Amino acid sequence: MGIRNVKTNLSSLTTMNSSPDQLRVLIASSHPLFAQGISSLLEKRPEMDTEVVGMVSTIDEAMDALKNLHPDLVIVDYDDDQVNREEFLARFVEGEGRLRVVLFSLKEGGDEAIVYDRRTMAASQIEDWLDGLSQRTGEPEPLPVEPDETPEQPKRRDSMRHLILAGLLVAVLIVGSYFLLTTIELLPEQASLQAKPIDDLFRLDFIAIAVLFSLIIGLMVYSIVVFRRRKGDETDGPHIEGNSRLEVVWTLVPLLFVLFLAYYGSVALGKTTAADPQPLRMDVIGTQWSWRFEYPAYGIISTEMVMPVNKQALLNLSSTDVIHSFWVPEFRVKQDLLPGEDFERELRVTPIEVGEYKVRCAELCGRNHYDMLAPVKVLSQADFDAWVEAQTGPVSDDPVLRGQAVTQQYGCLACHSTDGSEMAGPTWLGVYGSQEALNDGTSVTVDREYIIKSIREPGIQIVAGFQNIMPAGIGADLTDEQIEDVIAFIESLQ
Numbered sequence: 001m002g003i004r005n006v007k008t009n010l011s012s013l014t015t016m017n018s019s020p021d022q023l024r025v026l027i028a029s030s031h032p033l034f035a036q037g038i039s040s041l042l043e044k045r046p047e048m049d050t051e052v053v054g055m056v057s058t059i060d061e062a063m064d065a066l067k068n069l070h071p072d073l074v075i076v077d078y079d080d081d082q083v084n085r086e087e088f089l090a091r092f093v094e095g096e097g098r099l100r101v102v103l104f105s106l107k108e109g110g111d112e113a114i115v116y117d118r119r120t121m122a123a124s125q126i127e128d129w130l131d132g133l134s135q136r137t138g139e140p141e142p143l144p145v146e147p148d149e150t151p152e153q154p155k156r157r158d159s160m161r162h163l164i165l166a167g168l169l170v171a172v173l174i175v176g177s178y179f180l181l182t183t184i185e186l187l188p189e190q191a192s193l194q195a196k197p198i199d200d201l202f203r204l205d206f207i208a209i210a211v212l213f214s215l216i217i218g219l220m221v222y223s224i225v226v227f228r229r230r231k232g233d234e235t236d237g238p239h240i241e242g243n244s245r246l247e248v249v250w251t252l253v254p255l256l257f258v259l260f261l262a263y264y265g266s267v268a269l270g271k272t273t274a275a276d277p278q279p280l281r282m283d284v285i286g287t288q289w290s291w292r293f294e295y296p297a298y299g300i301i302s303t304e305m306v307m308p309v310n311k312q313a314l315l316n317l318s319s320t321d322v323i324h325s326f327w328v329p330e331f332r333v334k335q336d337l338l339p340g341e342d343f344e345r346e347l348r349v350t351p352i353e354v355g356e357y358k359v360r361c362a363e364l365c366g367r368n369h370y371d372m373l374a375p376v377k378v379l380s381q382a383d384f385d386a387w388v389e390a391q392t393g394p395v396s397d398d399p400v401l402r403g404q405a406v407t408q409q410y411g412c413l414a415c416h417s418t419d420g421s422e423m424a425g426p427t428w429l430g431v432y433g434s435q436e437a438l439n440d441g442t443s444v445t446v447d448r449e450y451i452i453k454s455i456r457e458p459g460i461q462i463v464a465g466f467q468n469i470m471p472a473g474i475g476a477d478l479t480d481e482q483i484e485d486v487i488a489f490i491e492s493l494q
């Protein structure tokens, strides 16, 4: 730990050896190649009056060599695991030897070497250290550190400057991206009481998005640009150790934020599900691919969702077939509709703006999912009362008209056309009394019996050329009288 490197080239060693006497070098390495490399590098510079006096690989050998060979400088092979460099430093630099010891890493092929010190020190301290080292050995000159080769460890002043610049960049990005997020109108009109707490959550979300985006992208772009590798720079990056204070901060801050979100989210959930004592009850039935809205208090079945303004509606949601999802973007709240008796779901909506909206299915539910829309009309209480009255007026005594109403209300027309065009199911135009080919090769006359069977048990006889996709639950709520009306309606389509 704490080993910093100072890159140097051999000319440094020249200046190191400015003593008039010959410099006696002892090499500590178990690899003969290392000694060869050092020797040939030294030979290339005759102005350096050096002599390699020996080679050792253990501290004991080194102690012997110290007595017999009297070296001035010990060059320790940094990359040799067999040489215990800590021991060398301890014994020679700080111990009784008081010799000049250099940790050396030879670079392949080049006139270049890396000199290491094992102690932790800032770049600015290195020169002092080198001074001290030369004083110990009586050498007058320190190992020079060339200016363009100062280690990459940034100075405090530099770090501060980077912090401020990067901080400014991030701040600008936060403001910019938050401004963008809030001005491109991601959120439609707020048309329900429940929309407000949800939008508060969204706003918080936008802030979190802006901060995280800017922090990540800003710091990344800053680093890519400012700390890019310059031409010719072959040095390693600085060795960076952990920073406990930073780690505590980046753990605690998100933790607190997430806890706050959990609290804030549950408060919002409480607000969106708050119950009025006397809500308007509605059953919302999703079916492939239409919506049905039933008002048990008035006996109304409608394909439009009509609601009085400023009155909470309590929706009971269910599906006749697959999973659908009730979503009116202006109301914000959203709820899945699940098939099966035991899976009714509740949703509370209090519309606060008179207007027209659209329910859209928010769960992919098959071929015509995209078209599973229904109008939503929020009316004043007076208009709503008038609508109720119109809907509950005297029932027509024409079975064809009644049958037509049933097929509209129950969404049959999402799959069956009355004009001969082909949809997901066979057209009803001219079908009554005709011969219908079935997919088992037989054929059947379309009569009263067959239609009843087709509605009650649609999976039994499948019309040739069509898939068995007619929802089994779609006719489950139809009374026998309603089916008679449907038959009359189909019969009328000739």
Ligand code: HEC
Residues within 6 Å of the ligand: 287, 288, 289, 407, 410, 411, 412, 413, 414, 415, 416, 424, 425, 426, 427, 431, 436, 446, 450, 451, 454, 455, 458, 459, 461, 462, 463, 466, 467, 468, 469, 470, 471, 474, 475, 486
């Ligand atoms: C999701 C699409 C879909 C819906 C909704 C739907 N059907 Fe069908 N229906 C079909 C398909 C597909 C067939 C043909 C395959 C079959 O026989 O099951 C069919 C067949 C029929 C037939 C037999 C027609 C023929 O030409 O032989 C009748 C009658 C019928 N449906 C009535 C209804 C009624 C009434 C409703 C509304 C309560 C309804 N369907 C809703 C898809 C649908």
Ligand SMILES: [Cu+2]
Residues within 6 Å of the ligand: 286, 323, 324, 325, 361, 362, 363, 364, 365, 369, 372
């Ligand atoms: Cu759907």
